[in-house]
Amino acid sequence: MSGPAGEVPAAQPVAGLEAAGVPTVRPVPPATVGRLPGYLRALTELSVLGVRTTSSERLAALAGVGSAQLRRDLSWLGSHGVRGVGYDVRRLRGRVADALGVESDLAVVIVGIGRLGHALADYLRAEGGGFRVAALVDTDPGVVGSAVAGLAVEDDKDLEDVVRREGAVLAVLATPVQAAQRVCDRLVSAGVRGILAFTPARLAVPDGVTVRAADVAAELQILAFHTRGTPA
Amino acid sequence: MSGPAGEVPAAQPVAGLEAAGVPTVRPVPPATVGRLPGYLRALTELSVLGVRTTSSERLAALAGVGSAQLRRDLSWLGSHGVRGVGYDVRRLRGRVADALGVESDLAVVIVGIGRLGHALADYLRAEGGGFRVAALVDTDPGVVGSAVAGLAVEDDKDLEDVVRREGAVLAVLATPVQAAQRVCDRLVSAGVRGILAFTPARLAVPDGVTVRAADVAAELQILAFHTRGTPA
DNA sequence: AGTTGTGAATCGATTCACAGCC
DNA sequence: GGCTGTGAATCGATTCACAACT
Incomplete structure (x- = not known):
């Protein structure tokens, strides 16, 4: 299987x-x-x-x-x-x-440049897949300004400006859970229409905005289901 | 939506x-x-x-x-x-x-401790979700032996032993694409029954083994589809 | 009165199998 | 002869709506 x-x-x-x-x-x-x-x-x-x-x-x-x-x-x-x-x-x-809408490389903004965000930035820069990593955003003053995947990390307080500047309609959310809904709201208000969230929480968004959850724990739980029954 | x-x-x-x-x-x-x-x-x-x-x-x-x-x-x-x-x-x-089979914390082995593997290890240690991060494995001599998420990273050459030692039936695969199929085969031969792969390639596995692909580019492409049509 | 569990109806997705075309 | 595109059949998943139960 x-x-x-x-x-x-x-x-x-x-x-x-x-x-x-x-x-x-x-x-x-x-x-x-x-x-x-x-x-x-x-x-x-x-x-x-x-x-x-x-x-x-x-x-x-x-x-x-x-x-x-x-x-x-x-x-x-x-x-x-x-x-x-x-x-x-x-x-x-x-x-x-x-049909997918990836003919011309779409701008993607990544929010939350911890280890995960950093890894995702590297990956998307390399693999492409029809996207352009347009900007990286974080709150941590120790991270803001540093270069990641060839881009300077920008300050979270400028999030809306960054989204508008790049004309980004897609975003990757890799912040801690607590910040997720707030960041999500701001992304949406700035014009983002699709969000890939690496957060376990369910995000509330208005109609016309799509969220896809990349939930590692949930994926593993589904795998666990399939390994039941044949205990080795 | x-x-x-x-x-x-x-x-x-x-x-x-x-x-x-x-x-x-x-x-x-x-x-x-x-x-x-x-x-x-x-x-x-x-x-x-x-x-x-x-x-x-x-x-x-x-x-x-x-x-x-x-x-x-x-x-x-x-x-x-x-x-x-x-x-x-x-x-x-x-x-x-x-029903999911996560009553007793199942052992999970993470292979490939780059930035992504490291981030996943941290996340699964913190969030739990019914799993126990049992071991971390990598090839890089600069990484093997270091402590990540409270565990010592072990050598890839011992992969099969590690899997058997921990009785792990689940694995997270976070290696580069080129290594994915080889590592996958070895995991399966050591008894792993479910693999969560952060690799874009399709993995071939025998019957009875389940693979779930966590493909960031594919997820973004699906989001791109939904943002079509309403160019905002 | 309030809520579950489930038949029956509906809706969508997959597969079969072949007519139509190169 | 080979392969696509699709109607028809099948299969699965969702929703409706209500009888059964506390």
């Missing part, structure tokens, strides 16, 4: 003006969105390898899903494979990146 | 000897398992607050789900609420922890 993690909270219902003859894009189902990053990675690998064309069978194997599911998922993007041939790797990669 | 992350790969089908009069436990659905950690946290909060009894309504609000869903989820655990009254917080907390 195995399997990657990832789930998406809610669908984005699209105004139903289909009747008016406007060809509305059908909303991509949450479960599909959760798999798109896997497809993107697989396609990037193939692309690097110099592969020009791939079948749904091969791509699905790389991404760890069934080929029928892959084809169904791609059909939501209005994809253009060629029957009898397969998909053009480069074109499809572009299509998936576009 | 908001929502925590978390999904569970596959169900554990139970041998169907119901006909023989044996009261088999019905398998808990994956979606339910994914929500149990949230319930556990909410129940722990209530318990700390000194609350003895709670309704499904209140508990569901704390966990961020609907009350009907909460009741349905708990019904898989054969839970014993009292009609007209609610659930006994302490008892229910025990029941959920038990």
Whole structure:
């Protein structure tokens, strides 16, 4: 048994003006969105390898899903494979990146530059994945001003300015739990629309803002569930 | 819009000897398992607050789900609420922890003590969550032997011995990508049954072993999807 | 009166299997 | 001959709404 993690909270219902003859894009189902990053990675690998064309069978194997599911998922993007041939790797990669909204590197602000924030900054600078680490923010006067991952850490009191300056819509929250909700509120008020929180607490956000919790303890608990039953 | 992350790969089908009069436990659905950690946290909060009894309504609000869903989820655990009254917080907390398999603190080994591994070690030591950080392992001679989170970092070459010594069935993998699959294989051969991987690559594991990927780039990509459409 | 546990209904996601196209 | 895109079938998960119980 195995399997990657990832789930998406809610669908984005699209105004139903289909009747008016406007060809509305059908909303991509949450479960599909959760798999798109896997497809993107697989396609990037193939692309690097110099592969020009791939079948749904091969791509699905790389991404760890069934080929029928892959084809169904791609059909939501209005994809253009060629029957009898397969998909053009480069074109499809572009299509998936576009659907996710990571064509042009999006600005991400990381708040809380402890060991975890530092590690995440390094990782995102190196791996990329379609993002630009635009700024790092912390409260600690001993950290503010120091260089981390090639950026000068900025002062928490300027958080809103930093977010606006960089036009960041995404943020990574790596502060202690106590500060999380306050920082979250300020991020949202400054225009952030998506927050990846490494905090165990549930964060309250207004509609239109998405929070994803990266909760290590919860992940381990789920793993613990699966290791039950076969005690060795 | 908001929502925590978390999904569970596959169900554990139970041998169907119901006909023989044996009261088999019905398998808990994956979606339910994914929500149990949230319930556990909410129940722990209530318990700390000194609350003895709670309704499904209140508990569901704390966990961020609907009350009907909460009741349905708990019904898989054969839970014993009292009609007209609610659930006994302490008892229910025990029941959920038990279902997850985290009643007695499980041993966890962390491999790769870079900044990320160090941060995770600190976090798991502090937050607990039903686990005992049993050992830290790294290859770097400059790190091996140093004290991190109150433990001496051990040498990677002793990985298998360490896992067996501690009887660890869970591991956290925080090594560079290149080493991930090799370390994974060794963990599995030493008896580890669940791996939380902070590596973007898909890991191949035999049946009976569960991998959950904590992929920061993928999470951000999913967030990016939700921020599309409303360019603010 | 208040709340649970659960059938029945609904909704969404996955899989099958094949017509349609290259 | 091979492979995609998708209707139809299946499977699972969520929600409704109420009977059963304290």
